[in-house]
Amino acid sequence: MSGQGTDLRIEDLLPYREEVFLLCLGFSRNAAVAEDLCQDVYLKACCKLDSVRRPEAARYWLFRLARNLCRDHHRRSRIVSFSPLDSSADLAVASNDGELDDFDDRLARLKSSVEALPWKLREAFVLRTYARLSYEDVARTLRLKEGTVMSRLHRARVAVALTMKEKPYG
C-alpha cells in the first residue's frame, strides 16, 4: 500500500519499528502494551499514507503518529485507572529471601518519576532517551527548535533525577 501523491509504502516505514516500539515503551512503560501500540501505529500509518506530502520526512511523521497514539492511550488509561498487582512488595512477599531486587526497585522508581513529568517534558525525554533520537530528530518530530528540546530535556532529566533521589519506592 502506498500514498497517492508519493511512492511511500508501509514497507518503507518498517525499518523504524524498533524506534517506534521504544517510543511506545517509554510512554506506556509496559513492553506488551508497547508492542500493541506499535502495531496500532503502523496500522494507522498504513491508512494515512496518503497524507504524507514529503516522503523524506515520513520518519518524523511516523514518530509523531506514535506520540499522538501514546498520548491518546495515556488519556484513556487515566479515565479508568488500573491497579497493578505486580508491585515490588508482592515480589518480596513471594520471593524466597524476601529481598527486593535492586534493579526492579530502581526501574519502578524511574517509571513513576517519568510518569510524574509534565507531558511536554515527558515527550522530549522519551523521544531522546528511550527512542534514542538525536536532538535534531526530536526537534523535527515535535516541531520545535533544538534549543527548546535541549531545555526541556534538561528540565526533564533534573526532575527525574530529583524525584528518584527523593522519593523512596512505595
Added chain:
Amino acid sequence: MDEIKDKSSVETEMDIEAIIQKESEDALRPFRSGDFVARLKTRLNTPPARRPFFVFRKPVFVPALGLLALAAAALILGRGPGRGNGLVEAGFRIMTDTLAKTDSFQAGGLRLPPEGPDHTMGGRDAVSFAAALFRVAAGSGTGTESVAPGERNAPLRPLFSPNERFKILYGDQVILRALKNIASHKEV
C-alpha cells in the same frame, strides 16, 4: 558540599541512562525475535469491513468481561492460593484498558512470555489467556490451549505443559488483594 551534590546528581543521571538502557534491551529482545511484521500483515490484509474494531458495544461487552473476571476469581477460590492471579489481572485489563481492543478478543493473538503467564501480559495476551481459562471454568477446555498469534479461527494449540499451566509467581497476599480489587471495581 556543592561538589558532593553535583557528583550525586551526575551519578543519578548515569543511573537513569543505565536503567533505561537495560529496560530497552530487555524489551527489545522478544520484540526482535517476535513476529511483528507477520502479525501486522495479517491485520493489514484483513479487509477493513471485517477488521473487528469496536464490534461489541461497550454496554454488552463490559458485563461479559466482568463475568470473565468473576470466573477468574472462582477459579482461584476453587484451586486455592497461589494460582490464578494472572487471570484476575487479565480480567482487570479486559475490563479497563483493553475495552476497545475487541479485535484482540476475536483474534485471540497470544504472545505469552516463555516462562508462562505473568504480570507482563499485555491486552491481547490477557484476553486470550482469560478466554482460555474461561473455557476451563465452563468445563469445555483444559487450559492448555489457545489460539495462534494473529489468526482468527485458528486451530487450538498447546499453551503450557500440564505441569506448567496456571503457574503463578506470587502467594496468598496477592490473591487476596486481587479479590479486594475486584470488589472495589464492581462499579465497572
